[in-house]
Amino acid sequence: MKVEEIYGYAPLVSVVVLAVFVVIASVWLGRYIAADRDTRKSIRQAVRVRMGWKRLAQLAGLCVTDKMPTALASLATSDGSKTPKPRVLTPRLKVKPDRFGVVVRANCLPKVGLEEFQKAARFLADAWRCVRVSVLPDGPGQVIIRGVRLDPLTTPTSHVPTGKAPNDLATWNLGVDEYAQPVTVALSNVPGVTVAGLPGYGKTSLINRLICDCAPAPEIQFAVADGKVSAAHEGDYADVIGRLFAFVGDDLEEANALFKRLVKLRRERSASIKRVLGVKNMWQVGPSEKWPLVMLIIDEAHTYFRDYKGNDPATKKLAALAAENARLVEDLVKKGRSVGMAVLLATQKSTGDALPTFIRDVCPVGLSFAQKTAEASVAALGDDIRNWPDANPVNLQDPTYVGVASMALQGRPGFTRIRTPYVDDAHAAEIAAATAHLTRDPAKLLARLAGAYLRRTHIDLHKDDDAA
Numbered sequence: 001m002k003v004e005e006i007y008g009y010a011p012l013v014s015v016v017v018l019a020v021f022v023v024i025a026s027v028w029l030g031r032y033i034a035a036d037r038d039t040r041k042s043i044r045q046a047v048r049v050r051m052g053w054k055r056l057a058q059l060a061g062l063c064v065t066d067k068m069p070t071a072l073a074s075l076a077t078s079d080g081s082k083t084p085k086p087r088v089l090t091p092r093l094k095v096k097p098d099r100f101g102v103v104v105r106a107n108c109l110p111k112v113g114l115e116e117f118q119k120a121a122r123f124l125a126d127a128w129r130c131v132r133v134s135v136l137p138d139g140p141g142q143v144i145i146r147g148v149r150l151d152p153l154t155t156p157t158s159h160v161p162t163g164k165a166p167n168d169l170a171t172w173n174l175g176v177d178e179y180a181q182p183v184t185v186a187l188s189n190v191p192g193v194t195v196a197g198l199p200g201y202g203k204t205s206l207i208n209r210l211i212c213d214c215a216p217a218p219e220i221q222f223a224v225a226d227g228k229v230s231a232a233h234e235g236d237y238a239d240v241i242g243r244l245f246a247f248v249g250d251d252l253e254e255a256n257a258l259f260k261r262l263v264k265l266r267r268e269r270s271a272s273i274k275r276v277l278g279v280k281n282m283w284q285v286g287p288s289e290k291w292p293l294v295m296l297i298i299d300e301a302h303t304y305f306r307d308y309k310g311n312d313p314a315t316k317k318l319a320a321l322a323a324e325n326a327r328l329v330e331d332l333v334k335k336g337r338s339v340g341m342a343v344l345l346a347t348q349k350s351t352g353d354a355l356p357t358f359i360r361d362v363c364p365v366g367l368s369f370a371q372k373t374a375e376a377s378v379a380a381l382g383d384d385i386r387n388w389p390d391a392n393p394v395n396l397q398d399p400t401y402v403g404v405a406s407m408a409l410q411g412r413p414g415f416t417r418i419r420t421p422y423v424d425d426a427h428a429a430e431i432a433a434a435t436a437h438l439t440r441d442p443a444k445l446l447a448r449l450a451g452a453y454l455r456r457t458h459i460d461l462h463k464d465d466d467a468a
């Protein structure tokens with residue numbers, strides 16, 4: 001092809017390049033217009049981060065100077081007329097905006113690695129106008145820098161349940177951490193969860209979200225004991241009652257009957273799991289419609305376990321019931337996981353007199369919303385919280401922190417503060433009504449699968465076992 005012919009294509013190439021440019025610009029503009037106000041601010045922030053990076057990287061000491069010329073530069077200067085200039089290498093960035101700020105991925109350079117980025121984090125936060133910047137490894141030779149412009153902990157969020165069954169029932173989405181990164185808990189590893197905190201700080205909303213997100217899946221069945229109310233139509237669970245296979249109020253005897261019923265189910269499941277599922281641990285095959293995950297929620301848990309003192313027959317009876325309740329719930333927490341049973345205990349008070357320590361200490365997940373005293377924080381989260389004053393729930397006693405909880409997360413040092421979203425009662429009611437037809441009594445389901453076998457086996461509820 002001749003040079004003139006190549007020039008002949010120039011107008012066509014220009015049009016194609018322009019068209020591509022227009023398409024990209026339109027996509028960007030469309031995204032910008034469709035985004036909410038906060039995300040738009042972050043998009044503008046992302047543009048500033050990219051544009052100012054070369055200069056900022058130099059000022060922050062995140063560049064290196066390469067004095068050795070490249071092969072091409074050596075060739076070009078081989079006649080000795082010029083000396084090749086040293087090159088300044090700057091880490092390459094990929095910047096993604098979201099509602100809270102920017103997520104920046106950068107590559108490391110010799111002498112500019114994770115440690116150097118971490119040292120420069122404060123400087124980057126000021127330059128990018130972020131309230132907080134974290135730097136974490138992102139695979140070999142890569143770092144991920146999270147800059148939050150809005151503090152996720154002080155920015156209330158809400159959650160509208162989709163009404164669709166979750167992809168993964170074993171994952172419980174709690175909210176976002178202080179860097180707006182999603183925080184989840186693997187339910188498959190959790191036989192017990194404690195949720196503590198002063199009244200009005202978001203315990204119920206957290207539980208509402210769990211119920212609403214999972215309700216469309218028939219592979220999970222809920223039972224609730226709510227120590228705050230006397231009847232199902234009162235209180236926080238009235239809206240979701242249709243999606244619960246069992247509900248009891250503050251009556252200790254009724255609660256005792258429910259806990260016994262669930263321990264019996266636990267024992268029957270332990271006795272028949274190998275026969276029905278072919279495995280010893282339900283999580284190897286996952287929950288199913290026939291063998292659902294059974295979640296017992298005990299709200300205002302102290303109602304059922306508190307120490308009754310007195311010698312009159314009525315008090316003695318209550319004391320005996322409370323002691324038995326504690327023993328039954330301990331059984332479920334200690335032995336329920338492998339057969340697909342979990343207990344969530346919520347309480348305003350998590351000290352030993354309200355929640356027996358032998359139950360609290362076997363719950364691997366503990367969350368705490370605001371607490372009044374350091375002792376209450378220790379009771380809810382363990383002694384280690386004293387070493388992490390920033391995350392201590394005592395500091396969450398402010399209306400700004402309604403919906404913020406602190407918890408220890410597997411694989412992360414210390415404690416993480418989490419902004420949980422608010423779930424409107426009306427949405428919860430809607431989802432529960434739409435999914436009420438999925439409610440099943442897991443004991444009846446098991447009877448269909450293994451009834452004859454269990455009748456032959458004669459499960460003794462009073463005999464201790466080590467099935468878990």
Ligand SMILES: Nc1ncnc2c1ncn2[C@@H]1O[C@H](COP(=O)(O)OP(=O)(O)OP(=O)(O)O)[C@@H](O)[C@H]1O
Pocket residue numbers: 156157197198199200201202203204205206348402403404420421422423
């Ligand atoms: N995650 C949240 N984000 C913002 N506001 C919230 C959140 N959760 C709850 N709230 C607000 O706080 C109020 C009380 O919340 P909630 O009933 O969940 O508290 P609680 O800890 O369960 O209280 P109690 O112990 O009395 O049951 C709600 O009506 C709502 O206005």
